[in-house]
Amino acid sequence: VRRHLPLPIVVLAAIGGVFVSLPAIALAARAPWGRMLEILTGPGARTALRLSLEVSLAATACALVLGVPVAWVLARGAFRGRAVLRAIVVSPIVLPPVVAGVGLLMALGRRGVAGGWLDRLLGIQLTFTTAGAIAAATFVSMPLVVLAAEAGFRGLDTRFEQAAAVLGAKPGYALRRVVLPMVAPQLAAGAVLAWARALGEFGATITFAGNLQGRTQTVPLAVFQLLQTDSDGAIALSLVLVAISIGVLIALRGRITGTA
Amino acid sequence: MRRCLLATVVAVGALAACSASTSSGGAAGDTAEVTVFAASSLTAAFNQIGDDFEAANPGATVAFNFGSSTDLATQISSEGTADVFASASGTAMDAVEGDPGVEDRQDFVTNQLVIITPADDPGDVSSLADLAKPGLQLVLAAEGVPVGDYARQMLDEAGLTKGVATNVVSNEPDDAAVVAKVESGEADAGIVYTSDIASSDVNAVTIPDDQNVTATYPIAVVTGAPQPELAAVFVGYVVGTDGQATLERYGFGPPPSG
Numbered sequence: 001v002r003r004h005l006p007l008p009i010v011v012l013a014a015i016g017g018v019f020v021s022l023p024a025i026a027l028a029a030r031a032p033w034g035r036m037l038e039i040l041t042g043p044g045a046r047t048a049l050r051l052s053l054e055v056s057l058a059a060t061a062c063a064l065v066l067g068v069p070v071a072w073v074l075a076r077g078a079f080r081g082r083a084v085l086r087a088i089v090v091s092p093i094v095l096p097p098v099v100a101g102v103g104l105l106m107a108l109g110r111r112g113v114a115g116g117w118l119d120r121l122l123g124i125q126l127t128f129t130t131a132g133a134i135a136a137a138t139f140v141s142m143p144l145v146v147l148a149a150e151a152g153f154r155g156l157d158t159r160f161e162q163a164a165a166v167l168g169a170k171p172g173y174a175l176r177r178v179v180l181p182m183v184a185p186q187l188a189a190g191a192v193l194a195w196a197r198a199l200g201e202f203g204a205t206i207t208f209a210g211n212l213q214g215r216t217q218t219v220p221l222a223v224f225q226l227l228q229t230d231s232d233g234a235i236a237l238s239l240v241l242v243a244i245s246i247g248v249l250i251a252l253r254g255r256i257t258g259t260a
Numbered sequence: 261m262r263r264c265l266l267a268t269v270v271a272v273g274a275l276a277a278c279s280a281s282t283s284s285g286g287a288a289g290d291t292a293e294v295t296v297f298a299a300s301s302l303t304a305a306f307n308q309i310g311d312d313f314e315a316a317n318p319g320a321t322v323a324f325n326f327g328s329s330t331d332l333a334t335q336i337s338s339e340g341t342a343d344v345f346a347s348a349s350g351t352a353m354d355a356v357e358g359d360p361g362v363e364d365r366q367d368f369v370t371n372q373l374v375i376i377t378p379a380d381d382p383g384d385v386s387s388l389a390d391l392a393k394p395g396l397q398l399v400l401a402a403e404g405v406p407v408g409d410y411a412r413q414m415l416d417e418a419g420l421t422k423g424v425a426t427n428v429v430s431n432e433p434d435d436a437a438v439v440a441k442v443e444s445g446e447a448d449a450g451i452v453y454t455s456d457i458a459s460s461d462v463n464a465v466t467i468p469d470d471q472n473v474t475a476t477y478p479i480a481v482v483t484g485a486p487q488p489e490l491a492a493v494f495v496g497y498v499v500g501t502d503g504q505a506t507l508e509r510y511g512f513g514p515p516p517s518g
Contacts, residue, residue, distance in 0.1 A: 105444060105446065109444060109445075109446050110445060110446050111444060111445040111446070127429075127446045128397065128429035128430050128446070128447070206432075206433065206437075207437075209430075210399065210429060210430025210431075210432070210441065211402065211430050211431045211432060211433070212428065212429060212430050212431060213431075215429075216430070217431075224433065225402050225403075225404070225431065225433075227331070227334070228328070228330045228331070228402060228403070228404025228405060229403060229404040231334075
């Protein structure tokens, strides 16, 4: 049965939809379409795009390697303080990125709690380096992997693992050969979301890793800097990010909200 | 809870109605708010001036929007909510003068550059030439940000552009960010305005006048300002004796004579 939606809801939904889509439309309307290819293949934009790709992929890999075990512990571990641990691990999602950046500076900066130690003992400096940009992007994107993977682990019937154990599989083997393949769709969705978040990361990166072309200046930072000097370039690069964001969400449709 | 929410909504509504009525009226005795867009290098001095101005003009409040002058110029052209623009460069003011236009433009203060280092000066920096030491980690404000452009101009005139090129580890969005990176010890040195360091814990390495660049700051009332009269009063206060004394205390120099 097809029902009419109440008018006020339709009106509010229309306003909401326009509000959220207008910036993307405005960017597209202002875009220098004729020079788009020239701008995006220019040396400045290419450097930023390549660096963004490297940083976001590396951050996604780190987020998976560290985030999946965290999710496993949260899903299967029975210990006090699990809710608190989950809240802490997931908090970067809601933390203002600049706060994340300041926190990372205090923790991993040259004079930071752990960073000072890294610097003195190993000679590793994260600030002002690509590794620092990757660290910042990992910090903000890992929660998305954790949430997706934990949901996957929780949705899995533990009898599969029991069956594997009965058949003689060690826990590590069972995890690798039984559990992970079964939650692969959730892991993939989490990884793609984490990648998109890492790609868009700005505040933590500029605060912690700084802004230097070819080293830490990812596409969002390049957009920010181009706004000072070349708004056409800023708009062109912005549109790339808009297109990727929307593309990712279309590709993932249903995986995030649980609808088909 | 619901009642509380309702009260908040009513209060916010009343406030909105209030400010709407004052912006249309703006007569003496009313409360009125002047919105000042100012270069981030003016933050500390203007916050003080704002307090003093409010004390001297009962009923008047000052709302500041601090940021890079270039960004502010873009915002003023697109938003039109600014009453006063105080810029760290003539170029940014020129942009606003072109669109939407300004009135009563005058240079009100000057600023010079200074090298800053962390309290323990790990890079052992005592002159401009030291910034080219191999391996020194130098942060500048980005190109297009006035203090960053001035710093590059100065380095260029000193013949150091090439020497420092590989030492620049970050192009920061504004001078406050440069100070933060140096104050925290992440970078070995930075170049900012003398006015940036009044309230921070960094070493200052003075740059001789013959190598230094002097930045001249213009201030003006923005054409189409919601509060043009109060805006003019505020500009008058900044260029007046009290405003100038405060600016001097925060490390600024007097405007160029003539």
